Amino acid sequence: MNSVKIEDLRKKYGNVNALDGLNIQVDSGSVFGFLGPNGAGKTTTLRILAGLAQADSGSIFFGSENTSKSGTDQKARLGYLPEEPAFYGWMSPREYLDYVGKIFKLEAKERQLRVDQLLEKSGLKEAAKRRIAGFSRGMRQRLGIAQALMNHPSLLLLDEPVSALDPAGRKEVLEMIEGLSSECTVIMSSHILADVERVCDTVGIINKGKLITQAKKQDLLDRYAIPALEITTSNGSASLMPEWKLRLEKLPAITGVTVEGYRFHLAVKDVHTSQQEVMQDALHHNVTFEKLEVVKPSLEDIFMQLTGSLK
Amino acid sequence: MNFITAFNKEFLEQRRTRKFLIALVVLVLFGMTSPLMAKMTPQIMTMVPGGEAFVGMIPEPTINDAVAQYIKNIIQFGVLLALVFTMGSITIEKDKGTAAMILSKPMPRGSFLLAKFTSLALTFIIAVVIAGVAAYYYTYFLFGQMNILNWITLNGLIVLYILVYIAITLLYSTLTRTQYVAIGLSFGTLIFLGILGSLPGFGINLPDALISNASLLMSGYPVTNWTGLWVSLGIIVVSITTAWLVFRKQEL
Ligand SMILES: Nc1ncnc2c1ncn2[C@@H]1O[C@H](COP(=O)(O)OP(=O)(O)OP(=O)(O)O)[C@@H](O)[C@H]1O
Ligand SMILES: [Mg+2]
Numbered sequence: 266m267n268s269v270k271i272e273d274l275r276k277k278y279g280n281v282n283a284l285d286g287l288n289i290q291v292d293s294g295s296v297f298g299f300l301g302p303n304g305a306g307k308t309t310t311l312r313i314l315a316g317l318a319q320a321d322s323g324s325i326f327f328g329s330e331n332t333s334k335s336g337t338d339q340k341a342r343l344g345y346l347p348e349e350p351a352f353y354g355w356m357s358p359r360e361y362l363d364y365v366g367k368i369f370k371l372e373a374k375e376r377q378l379r380v381d382q383l384l385e386k387s388g389l390k391e392a393a394k395r396r397i398a399g400f401s402r403g404m405r406q407r408l409g410i411a412q413a414l415m416n417h418p419s420l421l422l423l424d425e426p427v428s429a430l431d432p433a434g435r436k437e438v439l440e441m442i443e444g445l446s447s448e449c450t451v452i453m454s455s456h457i458l459a460d461v462e463r464v465c466d467t468v469g470i471i472n473k474g475k476l477i478t479q480a481k482k483q484d485l486l487d488r489y490a491i492p493a494l495e496i497t498t499s500n501g502s503a504s505l506m507p508e509w510k511l512r513l514e515k516l517p518a519i520t521g522v523t524v525e526g527y528r529f530h531l532a533v534k535d536v537h538t539s540q541q542e543v544m545q546d547a548l549h550h551n552v553t554f555e556k557l558e559v560v561k562p563s564l565e566d567i568f569m570q571l572t573g574s575l576k
Numbered sequence: 577m578n579f580i581t582a583f584n585k586e587f588l589e590q591r592r593t594r595k596f597l598i599a600l601v602v603l604v605l606f607g608m609t610s611p612l613m614a615k616m617t618p619q620i621m622t623m624v625p626g627g628e629a630f631v632g633m634i635p636e637p638t639i640n641d642a643v644a645q646y647i648k649n650i651i652q653f654g655v656l657l658a659l660v661f662t663m664g665s666i667t668i669e670k671d672k673g674t675a676a677m678i679l680s681k682p683m684p685r686g687s688f689l690l691a692k693f694t695s696l697a698l699t700f701i702i703a704v705v706i707a708g709v710a711a712y713y714y715t716y717f718l719f720g721q722m723n724i725l726n727w728i729t730l731n732g733l734i735v736l737y738i739l740v741y742i743a744i745t746l747l748y749s750t751l752t753r754t755q756y757v758a759i760g761l762s763f764g765t766l767i768f769l770g771i772l773g774s775l776p777g778f779g780i781n782l783p784d785a786l787i788s789n790a791s792l793l794m795s796g797y798p799v800t801n802w803t804g805l806w807v808s809l810g811i812i813v814v815s816i817t818t819a820w821l822v823f824r825k826q827e828l
Contacts, residue, residue, distance in 0.1 A: 312676075312827075315676075315680040316679075316680060317676050317679065317680055317827060317828045318827040318828075319825075319827065340680065340681055340682040341682045343680065343681075345677075345680040345681075347673060347676055347677065349673060350673070350677060351672045351673035351674045351676075351677060352674060352677070353585075353589065353674060355589060355592040355593055364581070364585055365678075365681065367581040368578060368581055368678065368681045368682060368683050369681065369682065370682075409677075412677070416681075
């Protein structure tokens with residue numbers, strides 16, 4: 266298995282600092298969740314790890330080897346799923362996987378077995394002989410995951426692996442990733458924090474090409490154990506909700522508000538004060554609610570707080 | 577060997593996307609019809625209104641006319657197809673991201689590139705060989721015997737000429753972002769070499785000399801200056817090497 270250490274990685278595109286001295290340590294056998302807002306540098310980092318782009322400076326160590334020395338050797342142990350996997354439209358999934366198997370120098374028999382296995386695993390068995398050109402985005406993503414697993418990689422890089430999948434597919438793939446942690450190190454980037462919260466044991470949050478924090482998921486949740494309030498409003502207040510959201514955001518003890526249907530999720534500085542402020546405001550403006558409860562923070566709250574998406 | 581793997585994929589791609597078939601049909605059709613067209617030229621002239629007046633001035637077509645017609649057609653359409661087939665070979669793979677998928681695996685970039693060149697080369701070799709056989713048959717039928725060894729050499733030189741433009745276009749396809757810029761540059765090079773070749777005494781050093789040498793051979797003259805052949809081989813090697821050196825460092 267492979268641990269990955271990234272030291273002071275820098276990468277410029279024109280005058281954009283895509284990576285600005287990134288440091289990350291991914292332990293062997295862990296499932297590392299790579300988080301950050303759009304343009305933070307996640308894809309750039311994964312592309313550099315996959316050998317598709319070169320960093321301007323900095324170093325990467327796989328295990329104890331510096332990558333500058335190993336080329337094809339390292340690639341033989343790598344699995345990579347890009348953000349938008351692309352295939353030869355004239356091929357069928359079976360042909361593509363077979364081609365990938367040949368690149369990894371699998372013997373004919375072993376290759377066929379592995380291809381069948383992956384088609385099954387990715388739910389593409391029915392479509393195995395169809396042309397990839399007609400595939401939906403979700404099907405492409407499934408095939409992308411299958412090809413990344415062909416060589417039983419010891420390091421798997423997944424750039425938003427579940428972004429195109431339907432809820433059932435997402436669940437399947439996440440379970441698969443969870444199951445892989447015994448075989449290989451996984452680095453996966455995602456915007457869907459609930460997914461990361463579910464499968465990753467370690468989380469790294471980056472913004473503007475720099476690591477903001479990296480920790481075991483549980484430590485992170487404990488460390489930033491700022492509780493949150495969750496309010497379920499009653500139907501009658503529906504028309505008042507947008508205004509109320511604006512007012513809630515201005516309250517001093519509240520750091521962030523997200524709305525989902527009739528539910529308000531408030532990140533707060535302090536439970537007591539915020540509770541009082543919210544109730545007072547509701548009273549003054551005739552907002553009624555069905556439920557107000559104190560909840561544990563989610564990764565989303567921490568993420569929003571750390572990446573400065575909040576006030 | 578990864579080269580073989582990549583080569584098989586490329587050649588399969590050319591068959592599936594019908595590039596192979598198109599090259600074959602076009603070149604073989606021109607191969608077959610070239611002697612026919614040479615033979616028919618006087619008759620065709622009589623069909624053109626007012627053309628009768630010229631009939632007496634057109635000499636009886638000879639084997640050399642058939643060969644000239646063949647060279648002209650195969651070169652024109654062979655090179656055109658070569659440019660069109662090659663222009664997107666790298667740009668499209670980079671743009672779509674298919675290259676990134678494959679090259680993050682243990683597939684050396686040199687093998688990837690060389691497989692593109694050799695598979696296109698094979699397509700045109702097969703197409704020219706069959707076109708050559710067809711043309712030989714029809715020429716024999718309409719005009720009489722040709723020297724087989726010279727005919728084989730002529731077709732070899734035609735293939736080499738086409739390979740020069742495949743290599744050049746492959747280089748442009750590596751250097752540029754879109755296939756249209758790549759084919760534009762290739763046409764530019766074609767025209768530039770044409771102008772250079774028209775400088776007195778200089779043409780013998782260029783790929784175009786392959787064609788003039790081929791005609792000389794067929795008309796029974798000895799060819800003494802083969803500089804154009806070495807220059808052509810040089811252009812192929814330099815183009816592919818440069819493409820590889822650039823492609824090795826490119827971000828995908
Ligand atoms: N090939 C490129 N050319 C120019 N700029 C680039 C290139 N690749 C990345 N960038 C820039 O680098 C920065 C980081 O991009 P990157 O794709 O790594 O972000 P990301 O974290 O993956 O974002 P997202 O969540 O949207 O996928 C962005 O500002 C982006 O515009
Ligand atoms: Mg990205």
